[in-house]
Amino acid sequence: MEKELYSETEKSVHQRKSAFGWLSFVAFFSVMNETVFNVALPDIAADFGVPPSAAGWVNTSFILSFAVGSIIYSRISDMYGLKRPLLIGLMIYGAGSLFGMLAHAYFPAVIFARFLQGAGASAVPALIMVMITRFVRSEDRGKAFGIVGSLVAAGEGVGPAIGGVIVHYIHWSFLFLPPMAVLLSVPYFSGRLTDEAVSKRSMDVLGVCLLSLGIVMFALFTAQYRMLYITAGILALSGFALHIRRVKHPFIEPSLFSNRTFVIIVLSGCLLLGTVAGFISMVPYMMRAVYHMSADTIGGGIIFPGTIGVIFFGFLSGALVDRFGNRRVFSLGLTLIAASFVAASQIGDRAPWVMTALLVSTFCGLSFIKTVISNSASKTLKEEEAGAGMGILSFACFLSEGIGIAFVGGLLTIPEFDIPFLPAMGHEKAVKFSYMLFLFTAFALAGGLLYVLTGRRKKR
Template identity: 55%
Template sequence: MVKQDGYESDHALYARQVRSTFGWLCFLVFFSTLNETVFNVSLPDIAKQFGIAPSVANWVNTSFILSFGVGSLIFSRIADIYSVKKLLIIGLLIYSGGSLMGMIAQSYFPAVAAARMIQGAGASAVPGLIMVIITRYVDKQNRGKAFGLVGSVVALSEGIGPAIGGIVADYIHWSFLFLLPVMTLFTIPFWVKVLPNETKQEGKTDFIGAILLSVGIVTMTLYMTQHQWMYLLIGLLFSILFLMHIRRAEQPFLSPSLLRNRRFIFGVLTGALMLGIVAGFISMVPYMMRDVHALTTGMIGGRILFPGTISVILFGVIGGVLVDKRGVTVVWYLGFMAIAASFVTITLFLDRTPWFMPVVLIFIFGGLSFVKTVISTVVSASLDAEQAGAGMGLLNLVCFLAEGIGIAVVGSLLTEHVVAFPWLLSLQSAKASLYSNVLLILVIFTVISGLAFAWNFKRK
């Protein structure tokens, strides 16, 4: 065997080591994706501590999701050029560095938001690179099991996140949530041992395109929450520069051919709209339960959100089976109707009791699982073989961004006084009217998304 930097470079040996210690991989995935939802229930506490509006407090989640989405695409694009081992370790160090920054600077909100953005940038190394590791070092007959196990761990992590966040925030303080990602540092010795020291491959990374796209996304999101025209103009400018750049770049960050694929773009935008709507609603639940029913952070995370978020695991499996047996149209309508009907139910009975909410949330998360399954199926079918990798990467990016934007927009709506007008006479309080009206807006956009998908599918 050939030795390289003190390690055996034989591919079979590394593959055997990765398979034999798959538990470490699941451990890393769990603590990397946990941060997507663990801060959700703490947003009202953060808003109260700093005396800020929900539109500002929600940037604790929005900043993480935006950098996570862009970073995921960047890391997946450069994994074929740079060493996966080095990229993964760098990502984990950035992730933990952002976590320590947030813990130390917990009394200054801009630093907290910046720390969450750094966390997202570091954590974004995990999903794409884990897929690369499985593809390279797990044999084909076991690869499906590996992907399925990772998917289950992701669903479990996202589902249990609100419960963990609620317990920590209730009994200690929300800032201690920043310490959870430091657990990923324990996996670094494992990756140093089992992953080969790959050399840099030929290729170029379009960092200019990545920067232009990132600035455009962040500033456009800032405009949606702050309503300042300067952010809109900057966002449009960088978006135009990005489109001009990828037409000239030798190896662009995003292929222009993807943007000319109408079916692909329509499927991505339709799914992203639905994901953004649900993400915005979920970010509103802690505020709603706190203001209308005076529930504690721990109760919101453990009793309200937990049953719905954990049900994603079951509904994800059911959605996949139904797509194979009944087709995407049936599954889409089931998901769409579950989400829309649940929103209407909450709108009408919001101030009656909080305990119908866990049941309704199960239908919302179940509907979301169905929608995700359909969108992945439809979008992948619209891509040629050579476009598949970049296309699915772009789908993940847009969906992450839609979630971040949805959270930011709902936070902005909660600060608008006109939205608090009591349209429904059945509600007993002004606070309930505010959340009910935001839900009515979400219902409208849910219907638009559902009809747009139906129209596009009919055209096919």
């Protein structure tokens, strides 16, 4: 009997390794879709006659549903295992991509299609995080998170380059086609992954709705700055906080919020990842305003060279974390990001290659930060908290990226950002981008300060 159990365990381990390879493949395409539309936003705004704050919702809608979906899939994995949630997510992702391609002539349909894509694509990184936390030894997690981080960063980096070529030579609507590559993995997952035990716990639908409503209202406020949105968001999130304390199986366990170290790490990651996402979404607008560049030049000539080494940085970050620890690698990543923002605020308009070089530094720092945040958060969780905890981390980080992009769209519509009042870039149309970079630097340093607080708490 023991021999049979052992052989079954070996078989399960082999299946998980194979599944991890395919998950890495679909992770690349799922996360690539987060940035592939970045360089197309100016063209979309022009085609539909909408302001940047509205065009930004092409990305924001994807990332918001991606964020909420990441925690939903993590919770579902605790109930139904990995196979069923993954297959459902991939099918939703494919359906959203097809719908977007067919209905691209209508702006609301494009937003809805992006929402569907995010709802499906979020299954992949969320379940990868759960797999690593559940099945990889603590001392090896740095390397595992580094591998995933490099794939995620590579997808984010290649996205603008692919998007720029498609937008320039074909049409931005064809950006909906590449994500359908993930459907190639459906036969493998359907036939190879085993069905896991089913829990009788029910999904907290009301909790999901309250949390989603609060997030959408807050994102709308960052884009349009109307008090109605922030008031509705606060009410929805307050209702969610009360609700999860009263139901038997809440969407998010209140006990996780009592783990203050985990909460602070999550908040630190949110500030840093959201800030970098905002910076990356700002670059196409700046390059278009200052240099009148086309989409393919921005994606392939400015952003892509800045991210070509991101795979190396991801593997390197995992090795550095395992060797030198989280704090040193985090400090290096934060320094690279903050220094890049400060430099960009002053000399970003000197020449296009300057911004490319600063993007290299930024993406390098981002790779380090992502690995450290994932590794640090996983070490604060108990085994039974892995699914929910890492789901919250994915949810919060992707949510912050969506809000960062919406925030940039809102800032671009504020006239006061065109009035010189601080040392900034010399080009007349670059002044507002300098001020945005000052804000990004402040947010990045605030995120770094929060992470430092986790070290002080551990010493007490």
